[in-house]
Amino acid sequence: MNNVFVYCELTEENSVAEVxxxxxxxxxxxxxxxGVKLEAVLxxxxxxxxxxxxxxxxxxxxxxxxxxxxxxxxxxxxxxxxCGIFRKEQPxxxxxxxxxxxxxxxxxxxSELRCGLTADCxxxxxxxxxxxxxxxxYTNLLYQIRPxxxxxxxxTIINPDTRPQMATVREGVMKKEMVSNNYNIEVKKVDAEQFxxxxxxxxxxxxxxxxxxxxxxxxSNIIVAxxxxxxxxxxxxxxxxxxxxxxxxxxxxxxxVDAGYVEHERQIGQTGVTVRPKxxxxxxxxxxxxxxxxxxxxxxxxxxxxxxxxxINNIADYVINGEVQDVIPKMIKYYRSNSK
Amino acid sequence: xxxxxxVLAKQVPDTxxxxxxxxxxxxxxxxxxxxxxxxxxxxxxxxMALRVKDQIDGAEVIIVTMGPPRAADIIRESMYRGAxxxxxxxDRRFAGSDTLATSYAISMAVRKLFPVNLVIxxxxxxxxxxxxxxxxxxxxxxxxxxxxxxxxxxxxxxxITIKRRLERGIExxxxxxxxxxxxxxxxxxxxxxxxxxxxxxxxxxxxxxxQEESMDYGDLFENRPYLRIQEWSxxxxxxxxxxxxxxxxxxxxxxxxxxxxxxxESLVMExxxxxxxxxxKNLIDTHIIG
Ligand SMILES: Cc1cc2nc3c(=O)[nH]c(=O)nc-3n(C[C@H](O)[C@H](O)[C@H](O)COP(=O)(O)OP(=O)(O)OC[C@H]3O[C@@H](n4cnc5c(N)ncnc54)[C@H](O)[C@@H]3O)c2cc1C
Ligand SMILES: Nc1ncnc2c1ncn2[C@@H]1O[C@H](COP(=O)(O)O)[C@@H](O)[C@H]1O
Numbered sequence: 001m002n003n004v005f006v007y008c009e010l011t012e013e014n015s016v017a018e019v020x021x022x023x024x025x026x027x028x029x030x031x032x033x034x035g036v037k038l039e040a041v042l043x044x045x046x047x048x049x050x051x052x053x054x055x056x057x058x059x060x061x062x063x064x065x066x067x068x069x070x071x072x073x074x075x076x077x078x079x080x081x082x083c084g085i086f087r088k089e090q091p092x093x094x095x096x097x098x099x100x101x102x103x104x105x106x107x108x109x110x111s112e113l114r115c116g117l118t119a120d121c122x123x124x125x126x127x128x129x130x131x132x133x134x135x136x137x138y139t140n141l142l143y144q145i146r147p148x149x150x151x152x153x154x155x156t157i158i159n160p161d162t163r164p165q166m167a168t169v170r171e172g173v174m175k176k177e178m179v180s181n182n183y184n185i186e187v188k189k190v191d192a193e194q195f196x197x198x199x200x201x202x203x204x205x206x207x208x209x210x211x212x213x214x215x216x217x218x219x220s221n222i223i224v225a226x227x228x229x230x231x232x233x234x235x236x237x238x239x240x241x242x243x244x245x246x247x248x249x250x251x252x253x254x255x256x257v258d259a260g261y262v263e264h265e266r267q268i269g270q271t272g273v274t275v276r277p278k279x280x281x282x283x284x285x286x287x288x289x290x291x292x293x294x295x296x297x298x299x300x301x302x303x304x305x306x307x308x309x310x311x312i313n314n315i316a317d318y319v320i321n322g323e324v325q326d327v328i329p330k331m332i333k334y335y336r337s338n339s340k
Numbered sequence: 341x342x343x344x345x346x347v348l349a350k351q352v353p354d355t356x357x358x359x360x361x362x363x364x365x366x367x368x369x370x371x372x373x374x375x376x377x378x379x380x381x382x383x384x385x386x387x388m389a390l391r392v393k394d395q396i397d398g399a400e401v402i403i404v405t406m407g408p409p410r411a412a413d414i415i416r417e418s419m420y421r422g423a424x425x426x427x428x429x430x431d432r433r434f435a436g437s438d439t440l441a442t443s444y445a446i447s448m449a450v451r452k453l454f455p456v457n458l459v460i461x462x463x464x465x466x467x468x469x470x471x472x473x474x475x476x477x478x479x480x481x482x483x484x485x486x487x488x489x490x491x492x493x494x495x496x497x498x499x500i501t502i503k504r505r506l507e508r509g510i511e512x513x514x515x516x517x518x519x520x521x522x523x524x525x526x527x528x529x530x531x532x533x534x535x536x537x538x539x540x541x542x543x544x545x546x547x548x549x550x551q552e553e554s555m556d557y558g559d560l561f562e563n564r565p566y567l568r569i570q571e572w573s574x575x576x577x578x579x580x581x582x583x584x585x586x587x588x589x590x591x592x593x594x595x596x597x598x599x600x601x602x603x604x605e606s607l608v609m610e611x612x613x614x615x616x617x618x619x620x621k622n623l624i625d626t627h628i629i630g
Contacts, residue, residue, distance in 0.1 A: 100506045104487045107472035111479035116590030119470040162590040202484045203515045210509035314603040322611030334620040
């Protein structure tokens with residue numbers, strides 16, 4: 001069987017993006033399940049030293065295409081190089097981040113290679129399949145598991161007959177795991193020119209303003225999350241105060257983000273980040289499935305909601321039937337006077 | 341001079357109002373059980389197309405949608421707002437298409453409309469949330485693409501300069517024609533219906549709709565050909581059926597499950613001081629906080 005591939009993205013500071021690191025960790029496990037190698041593809045303007053960021057994750061081979069025209073990312077040259085590498089290496093599985101880069105690139109590659117692609121997977125597993133009509137057996141397929149249809153169902157998607165089996169995954173969904181500090185990685189320099197022609201550079205970048213990632217709620221042990229029920233940007237300040245006191249971060253539901261109460265980077269759920277904190281305080285959040293998808297694995301959940309029947313209460317350890325504006329100041333007050 | 345803009349728009353089930361019978365046993369969507377709406381970001385796409393049209397003399401905007409007969413609704417809606425004409429790609433053999441098969445069918449329809457300068461799609465459709473069809477159509481047509489477009493910075497008959505909205509900032513890019521753009525929901529909302537256009541296009545119909553309505557439209561299409569919404573079948577777009585429908589879709593749904601979260605045993609309180617103090621003390625004592 002052929003290998004598992006991960007397309008790695010670069011950050012503005014030219015290191016490997018978090019989402020790609022998480023995908024390499026997942027890729028390592030899938031490769032172990034299949035008994036194959038894990039290979040990464042990196043395209044950009046960086047030095048070979050970047051391999052040291054990938055080797056601890058258990059990447060066996062790094063395909064490196066270096067040129068200053070490849071950073072920042074543009075679609076066509078990256079797609080041409082990825083397709084070129086994939087045609088030669090015939091990956092079994094290919095994973096991409098569900099980012100503005102990955103979601104721009106992966107469909108283009110899938111279309112060119114005529115293979116299936118599943119967006120925004122929340123879980124990836126190896127499993128078998130028997131086709132109902134023909135009785136044909138498939139072993140070791142990639143189960144691409146994702147919420148579908150507005151999150152109301154969980155679908156398991158497979159690509160029985162086309163390779164690579166392609167999927168995109170959001171940041172924070174997979175866990176970063178180091179394998180070893182002296183894992184042996186082989187760097188293969190890609191001769192990118194063979195895949196390129198001038199037409200690939202038709203789109204010209206004129207201007208870029210990208211901020212470094214400032215907010216990162218994913219790694220916080222305590223998250224105070226607010227929903228539409230918080231009511232205003234002003235009221236959200238209470239949540240920041242509580243998070244500050246507890247040493248946590250503020251998260252939000254999509255409805256709160258859409259209403260402009262807080263930044264998009266704080267959105268938790270299917271289309272935001274996935275978090276697994278020790279404590280999750282849901283304030284004025286109803287608990288739609290898309291939101292729960294991103295926080296249900298929190299160790300302890302407190303729900304503050306004035307509707308006793310809010311769905312979030314079903315998964316909460318503590319349910320406080322009350323108004324956010326009343327309850328939070330009390331929590332802050334008690335904590336401030338009783339913590340050391 | 342002619343300048344042709346094709347807008348890809350989809351009629352989608354309103355996933356915000358999903359009932360129990362929304363899915364069929366084979367894992368496909370039971371569209372009949374749901375209210376159908378104009379995919380929100382496709383309205384942003386239509387607006388962007390109309391803004392290009394406003395700036396280029398003689399430009400025309402054609403809506404292309406693939407779906408069941410009732411998807412003609414969104415073509416009419418587009419006409420009321422400023423689109424010149426529309427094409428409904430409809431055929432039972434398209435049913436069950438995944439994004440690859442869909443983009444193949446759409447790209448074949450766009451080819452029938454050549455020469456096309458711009459194809460403008462929404463970023464993603466709310467039923468699948470995949471954001472795949474735009475880039476896949478671009479690849480099938482071998483056009484360059486710009487995704488996540490938020491606004492037009494400049495446009496003429498040689499190139500378009502677009503501001504893109506990314507996770508943590510913006511990028512301004514310049515792209516020649518022919519090309520594909522996908523439009524982000526942060527772009528300008530679509531202009532409202534225009535009263536004159538509403539009157540003009542109210543009777544726009546597909547042939548199928550005309551036959552179904554028992555009203556007598558007489559020589560409607562002959563006298564006012566702009567009222568005819570074209571319907572294209574597999575043969576009309578000269579598509580290879582191998583690449584269409586369930587058979588032409590590499591992704592298969594193996595299994596669907598309803599989302600069930602097991603309910604936890606929770607401690608319920610009314611939020612008085614005593615209870616809250618007790619809770620906070622408990623969290624501190626168990627080192628969850630502090
Ligand atoms: C494809 C798709 C993807 C999505 N992805 C996400 C995602 O990633 N993340 C996400 O969060 N959502 C997502 N959503 C949206 C999701 O379906 C819900 O609409 C959203 O989570 C609701 O947010 P909410 O709970 O803040 O708002 P609401 O549902 O409006 O709930 C507000 C809650 O606040 C309570 N409340 C009101 N006032 C007060 C008060 N004063 N004190 C206490 N409680 C009060 C109410 O009782 C209610 O329970 C997605 C939807 C779709 C279709
Ligand atoms: N059946 C369809 N008919 C017309 N346009 C479509 C169709 N499906 C998808 N699109 C276009 O492609 C975009 C992305 O769709 P999706 O990949 O399904 O998220 C949509 O916003 C539409 O512009």
